[in-house]
Amino acid sequence: MATWLRGGRIYDGGAGGWRDGDIRIEGARFAAIGQAGTPSGDDTVIDIAGAFLLPGLIDCHVHICVPTETADHNNPWAGHLPGEIAIYAAEAARRTLMGGITTARDVGGWDYHEIAVRQLIRRGMIPGPRLFCAGRLLSITTSTVMSFPGMYEVADGPEQVRAAARRQLAMGADLIKVMATGALTSTEYEDARAIQYTLEELQAAVAIAEANFKHCAAHAHAASGIRNAALAGCASVEHGSFGDEDIYALMAEKGTFLVPTSCVTAAMLADEAVAAAIPRHHHERYVSFEDVHHRNMALAKRIGVPIAMGTDAGTPGNHHGDNAQELVSMVHGCGFSPQEAIEAATMGGARLLRQQDNLGSIETGKLADVVGFAADPLADIRTVRNVRFVMKDGAVARNDF
Numbered sequence: 001m002a003t004w005l006r007g008g009r010i011y012d013g014g015a016g017g018w019r020d021g022d023i024r025i026e027g028a029r030f031a032a033i034g035q036a037g038t039p040s041g042d043d044t045v046i047d048i049a050g051a052f053l054l055p056g057l058i059d060c061h062v063h064i065c066v067p068t069e070t071a072d073h074n075n076p077w078a079g080h081l082p083g084e085i086a087i088y089a090a091e092a093a094r095r096t097l098m099g100g101i102t103t104a105r106d107v108g109g110w111d112y113h114e115i116a117v118r119q120l121i122r123r124g125m126i127p128g129p130r131l132f133c134a135g136r137l138l139s140i141t142t143s144t145v146m147s148f149p150g151m152y153e154v155a156d157g158p159e160q161v162r163a164a165a166r167r168q169l170a171m172g173a174d175l176i177k178v179m180a181t182g183a184l185t186s187t188e189y190e191d192a193r194a195i196q197y198t199l200e201e202l203q204a205a206v207a208i209a210e211a212n213f214k215h216c217a218a219h220a221h222a223a224s225g226i227r228n229a230a231l232a233g234c235a236s237v238e239h240g241s242f243g244d245e246d247i248y249a250l251m252a253e254k255g256t257f258l259v260p261t262s263c264v265t266a267a268m269l270a271d272e273a274v275a276a277a278i279p280r281h282h283h284e285r286y287v288s289f290e291d292v293h294h295r296n297m298a299l300a301k302r303i304g305v306p307i308a309m310g311t312d313a314g315t316p317g318n319h320h321g322d323n324a325q326e327l328v329s330m331v332h333g334c335g336f337s338p339q340e341a342i343e344a345a346t347m348g349g350a351r352l353l354r355q356q357d358n359l360g361s362i363e364t365g366k367l368a369d370v371v372g373f374a375a376d377p378l379a380d381i382r383t384v385r386n387v388r389f390v391m392k393d394g395a396v397a398r399n400d401f
């Protein structure tokens with residue numbers, strides 16, 4: 001009993017275009033692409049003629065537990081029940097899947113509710129993307145810790161970092177997230193350009209992660225923080241705002257992925273209620289950083305840094321389910337071609353997650369994740385925000401054709 005997608009236009013990353021044909025799916029995996037044979041009587045045939053089909057999109061930077069409707073991220077869950085957070089995260093996961101994201105990496109959860117959601121998705125009890133979770137993110141002592149009590153785990157010095165990394169793994173984490181520099185969505189007392197973890201502390205986190213067949217993701221804005229993360233062997237730098245030619249060349253040489261999160265400011269400004277209510281220091285930082293951030297993403301791409309798409313969904317106004325807006329930002333803001341943005345959101349993410357044998361392209365043997373559109377996203381990238389069809393693991397999650 002196979003499932004067929006008939007008559008679609010199938011994205012071919014290698015050739016950078018479309019080829020017409022059928023897709024045969026057996027169980028959770030692609031069994032044949034293109035000339036896929038003839039359905040037999042008990043097969044399920046889905047007529048998807050003319051639809052543009054991409055591999056399921058991968059968002060390598062989300063926070064499904066964080067409410068995007070709340071403008072002030074100074075302890076956004078204060079006064080709420082723990083169950084509200086878990087249910088919010090489950091709904092955020094559902095929306096994320098409906099938005100075409102079949103795989104997401106959560107790089108800072110909230111009291112492990114995101115891991116609970118991951119487990120229920122795996123068991124088929126609730127809809128959502130395939131989740132890779134960091135659990136709590138590891139941070140030095142900062143003023144921001146109190147703003148995100150469910151997300152931050154304080155660990156100062158290599159010994160505490162090792163213990164904190166082990167605690168995340170014990171709670172089921174798939175990766176370790178560390179703060180190499182200050183953040184934008186932080187208190188007034190924190191500076192995104194300041195170094196937080198030292199090289200030695202980052203190396204401690206990477207050693208524990210890699211010893212357990214996991215990777216380490218480093219939040220870094222400041223140049224020397226990016227350098228430390230690359231030298232320590234972190235698999236990805238998140239944001240990477242203030243690099244320069246030498247820093248990005250080092251990332252390219254080490255194979256360190258950059259996760260641009262370039263839609264954060266546009267997403268915040270697009271939600272008028274959030275933009276009006278956001279604390280002033282957050283608003284000012286977002287707006288004043290955007291130009292240099294976008295320019296530097298373009299520079300990093302030109303230098304050859306491997307790129308994986310990530311939205312930072314969870315920041316104010318950066319709503320769960322509109323994750324594909326990041327591709328638009330990469331193309332219109334950072335000078336990526338539509339194909340480069342799509343590759344970052346498919347094979348780029350798959351490689352960063354070390355899942356290139358399972359994810360990232362529509363190829364025989366890989367997991368059958370497909371997202372479909374009525375128009376050609378290579379011709380107009382804005383199409384990716386208008387998802388019409390989603391399949392994950394060979395099961396249809398959405399079909400508006």
Ligand SMILES: [Zn+2]
Nearest residue numbers: 061063107312
């Ligand atoms: Zn983030």
